[in-house]
Amino acid sequence: METVRATIEWTPEIDRFVLWAEDLVGSAFVPEPIGDDPLASLLLEVDEDERETGRVVGVEMAILEFDRWGDLPTLDRPWQLRGWEPLPLDALLKRVQRELRQRQRRLKAAQRGVSAPEG
């Protein structure tokens, strides 16, 4: 099955995360809140007449606090970050969330002067 080639944009100080479908750069889009949460949206492609095309341009969310996994729709195609295996959208986002939360914890520990383990 064809995968969605994905990249990540993240602004850590305000927890603004976007998983972008790189092949749809340049497409206009509208946000569709995930489970009525305006802080998490699927970004749906629209054509020149503002009609939805059915393709997903990205997912924008405050990822560190996101927990409404049951509301995330199942998409047909797996998503793939460079160097990772293709994953269903929810599995990929959960893995990224885990890594980002760990990263934040390590950064806070480092700022407190506690050395993070090497390796």
Added chain:
Amino acid sequence: MLYPNARTRLGQTVADREQASFGGESPKERVERLLGEGTMPRRAVEQAERLWRERLQHGVEMPNGEIVRITRNDLYHAIIDPRIWRHPERIALAIAHVFEIRALKQGRRQALSRWNEGGQELLAVVILEGGPRLWSMHVINEKRVRRYNRAGGEVLWKQSERP
């Protein structure tokens, strides 16, 4: 026990290592990459940067009197939609024409906006981070205004109806 400046250096080192291993980009890094790949028009980005320097970096006032702060990274995040990169002034217009603000989680807020461009009505949803700082801004349609009305929390401010 580490000296304070050693802590700073350690923090930066850890941050750099984490960023590299994770592969994520800041909005600025992403736009620079897309410009390099030719998938975003340089002229449009330069126009948006000029608007930011001249106007947006000083903040934009909402009708309730609050000034919304917009960092350069916030600009790069907003202009990914071509409807914004072709008209970056829409960032300021959306903020200046907010008509309702609702509460969200973690001190964030959702603002809905409506304005007129050459006889065409445009709608936008603006998400604000505490400060307030621009978290995101999207052009939407009436259907989505209704969706956001259902989704948002308590109404914090609403523009009075004109007689």
